[in-house]
Amino acid sequence: MGKRYAVTDTVIEMDDISGVSLGDVYGNGDTRSVSFPISADIFKAQGGGLNFVHGGCSPQEMIIPLIDVKTEKSKVETTFAEISMTTNTSKITNLSVNLEFFQRQPVSDVVKPATYHIYFETEDGERVSNENQYHADSAESNPLNTKAKLRFSFKNRIYSNKDKYYLIIMDEEHNIQLAIIPFTIDIAMANDFIF
Numbered sequence: 001m002g003k004r005y006a007v008t009d010t011v012i013e014m015d016d017i018s019g020v021s022l023g024d025v026y027g028n029g030d031t032r033s034v035s036f037p038i039s040a041d042i043f044k045a046q047g048g049g050l051n052f053v054h055g056g057c058s059p060q061e062m063i064i065p066l067i068d069v070k071t072e073k074s075k076v077e078t079t080f081a082e083i084s085m086t087t088n089t090s091k092i093t094n095l096s097v098n099l100e101f102f103q104r105q106p107v108s109d110v111v112k113p114a115t116y117h118i119y120f121e122t123e124d125g126e127r128v129s130n131e132n133q134y135h136a137d138s139a140e141s142n143p144l145n146t147k148a149k150l151r152f153s154f155k156n157r158i159y160s161n162k163d164k165y166y167l168i169i170m171d172e173e174h175n176i177q178l179a180i181i182p183f184t185i186d187i188a189m190a191n192d193f194i195f
Helices: 022-026
Strands: 006-008 017-021 033-037 083-085 096-103 114-122 132-136 148-153 165-171 176-185
Touching (some): 017 022, 083 165, 083 176, 096 132, 114 148, 114 176, 132 148
Antiparallel strands (some): 017 033, 096 148, 114 132, 114 165, 165 176
């Protein structure tokens, strides 16, 4: 017996008291019943704490609300690892030149690997050098450890230092043009050499 319930062999049949069979609740042969006051009444039972007993069996007292919460993980856009040129020059003076590149951020869950095709072309889109590839697939957190020196060989032709030439960094698989870097090509007597 408690102030708000009574477990008995038979249901207590009185006004403002209800009850359930434990056998019905548990699906077994238990013949006992739990009786409880429907209103703000309580059962008289030994012990203190009368002032702290909540009112009877109103829905607020009897029902345990279940809240179905659906959350979406915050979406993070994935990007591709990017590269930059470290060589501090914008002028080509030989038919063969080395340029250095590094990977700017490590590959992770949100930064995916990428392969960049790097070459020189004219303002009209004519390629004037060989093509190098840089595989930006390192998980190295220190960019200094991802440096790569790439060698570019230029076509044996006449170059004008007044024309515009560009270093193109392109991820062809994902159709991303990462960079277009302007260069001046000033090669004296380039057409006199045969390679």
